[in-house]
Amino acid sequence: MNTLINNHENTNILDLPNEMLLAIMSKLSKIDVLYSLVGVNRQFDQLIIDPFYIHDLDFTRKLLFDDISPIDKQTLDRICGKILPRINDKVNKLTVEPLSIERIFHAVDYVQLNSLSFVNFSQEILLRHILDNAVIHRLMTEQITCLHIQVSDEVTSNFPVENHSNIFSLILFMCKNLNDLTFSHWFIGLGLTFFIYKLSSTSCVSSTLTKLRIHVNTFDDCLFLLDGRLESLSTLIINIVEIFNTSATIDNTKKLPKLKCFALTSYHHTSFYDSQIVPLLRRMSNLEELTLFLSVIRMESTYIDGIHLHDEILIHMPRLDKLMFSITTMLYNINAKIDLQSNDDIQRGFIEKEIYQVDSYVINDPSKLQQECHIYSKPYPFDVFFNLNSRFPGAKFNKVRWLIMRDGDPFENELFKIISQDFPFLKKLAIFNTAAQQNKRCSLPFITFLHLRELYVHLAHIDYAEQFLYERNAHLPCLSSLEIRYETLSILTNNFTNDAARANCAKLQRLVIKEPFAHPQYFHSYFPLLQC
Incomplete structure (x- = not known):
């Protein structure tokens, strides 16, 4: 026994097999590994300065609430001065942010670089770098085939959205070898991205681009991208802020034979599914993969179900091999008396049309104006789940990170217990419900959300805030934003004096209270970690 103890105490990290060392390093930032371990000894150098390990370098730090920061100056100095000259010919992909970009690109030549990500830039700063920096300009025009751009801008009344020059069209013009583009340009506080369809008819042309991921404002923007100016496009993954009626000048009838993969996401409700989305999908005769995340409002109609999907859409896609969807239908049948499908009817319809691995739940309540049905693929393929209500039947949603609960009927305690088990990796939860719990006098089940970081209860009854903030009701080890x-x-806090919510509130680093208030005496001691 003593021998075993002594052997354990004398174990050195260098005694571990290379496979285990690589597994450990895979959990760490590559920049930290390069800074700390390159030059320590030959074994570490052989493991780290390996093309498979160092081909992709990310010069950013991921912070709480998905914020981005630069790496510190000391680390950047060592990486750029001592390490990049040894590995620059092995780097294929770089991720950079505004404060370190110049140092990174002036350190060495990246002769094998083909993929580049710009994150956390304003349009003005990014334009300055890609137009005025000769190294970056040359890379983008001659080498880059894969590009990721994340831009966010402040908008003032003197400089509205429409006045922003279009960096999207500039990128397509510059990058002659570009085949894969991810592009998002958001305007802070507006929840808007830029308008593509307002550009000239000669803008945004590319003969090489085959894959595009993009956020746009309107359905017109989507149709604009599919009008033939991206002549080699085979994959379009698009998130539309809001889908409403399109301009009469944009054609939504011409076939799209080159399109093989299409993913459409829109978080806002739309009343134009039948008139706009269905005609677009019917144009995609050679589609092989289809993904839909939609919330649809229908008037005097029935639910979107498997029979509808097959007869109205899928029958026009004979080559379709992969289908993923989450579609919520909200019905308002005011004048017409229509027999609505039950959940059993929905399930039978999918089986009849040979669409398998599907779940659904239906709320048919004659006493209410709105009826609702949610159909979705299994296993659930999205990281968001919207408008979960009190009739939720339960299922496993391991991929979901963001959940919105919304109902006019109360969410009882047992539902939160189910959610804590069915959404085990949830990070963001928003509750919209002003109805008081009816079974509050019953003993509350203790709930645990191990990964929950952000909680939104500003439009919820006080019962739901109590359910989560009181330590006797919930264990929230990662909660940092409320x-x-x-x-x-x-x-709930008895004017910030009681202990019932103190443990969960003491972890908060961000507190959002929209109405004005004066900080009372014990406020700051109740929230010691708040970032003011």
């Missing part, structure tokens, strides 16, 4: 009404918070 959005809540001041009155609710003051009542």
Whole structure:
């Protein structure tokens, strides 16, 4: 026994097999590994300065709430001065942010670089670098085949969205070898991206681009991208802020034979599914993969189900091999008396049309104006789940990170227990429900959300805030952000003096209270980690 103890105490990290060392390093930032371990000894150098390991370098730090920061100056100095000259011919992909970009690109030549990501840039700063920096300009025009651009801008009344020059069309013009582009340009506080369809008819032309991931404002923007100006496009993954009626000048009838993969996401409700989305999908005769995330409002109609999907859409896609979807239908049948499908009817319809691995739940309540049906693929393929209500039947949603609960009927305690088990990796939860719990007098089940970081209860009854913030009700080890009404918070904490919510509130680094209030005496001691 003593021999075993002594052997364990004398174990050195260098005694571990290379496979285990690589597994450990895969959990760490590559920049930290390069900074700390290159030059320590020959074994580490052989493992780290390996093309398979160092081909992709990310010069950013991921912070709480998905914020981005640069790496520190000391680390950047060592990487750029001592390490990049040894590995520059092995780097294929770089991720850079505004404060370190010049140093990174002036350190060495990246002769094998073909993939580049710009994150956390304003349009003005990014334009300056790609137009005025000769190294970056040359890379983009001659080498880059894969590009990721993340731009966000402030908008003022003197400089509205429409006045922003279009960096998207410039990128397509510059990058002569580009075949894969991910592009997002958001305007802070507006929840808007830029308008593509307002550009001239000669803008945004590319003969090489085959794959595009993009956020746009309107359905017109989507049709604009599919009008033939991207002549080699075979994959379009598009997130549309809002889908409404299109311009009469944009054609939504011409076939799209080159398109093989199409993914459409829109978080806002749309009333134009039948008139706009269905005609677009019917144009994709050679489609092999289809992904839909939609919330549809229908008037005097029936639910979108398997029979509808097959007869109205899929029958026009004979080569379709992969289908993933989450489609919520909200019905308002005011004048017509229509027999609505039950959940059993929905399931039978999918089986009849040979669409398998599908789940659904239906709310047919004659006492309410709105009826609702949610159909989705299994296993659930999306990281968001919207408008979960009190009729939720339960299922496993391991991929979901963001959940919105919304209902006019109360969410009882047992539902939260189910959710904590069915959404085990949830990071963001928003509750929209002003109805008080009916079974509050019953003993509350203790719930645990191991990964929950952000909680939004500003439009929820005080019962739901109590369910999560009181330590006797919930274990939230990662909670760091809370959005809540001041009155609710003051009542639950007894004006920031009781201990019931102190443990969960003490972890908060961000507190959002939209109405103005004066900080009472014990406010700051109740939230010691707040970033003011």
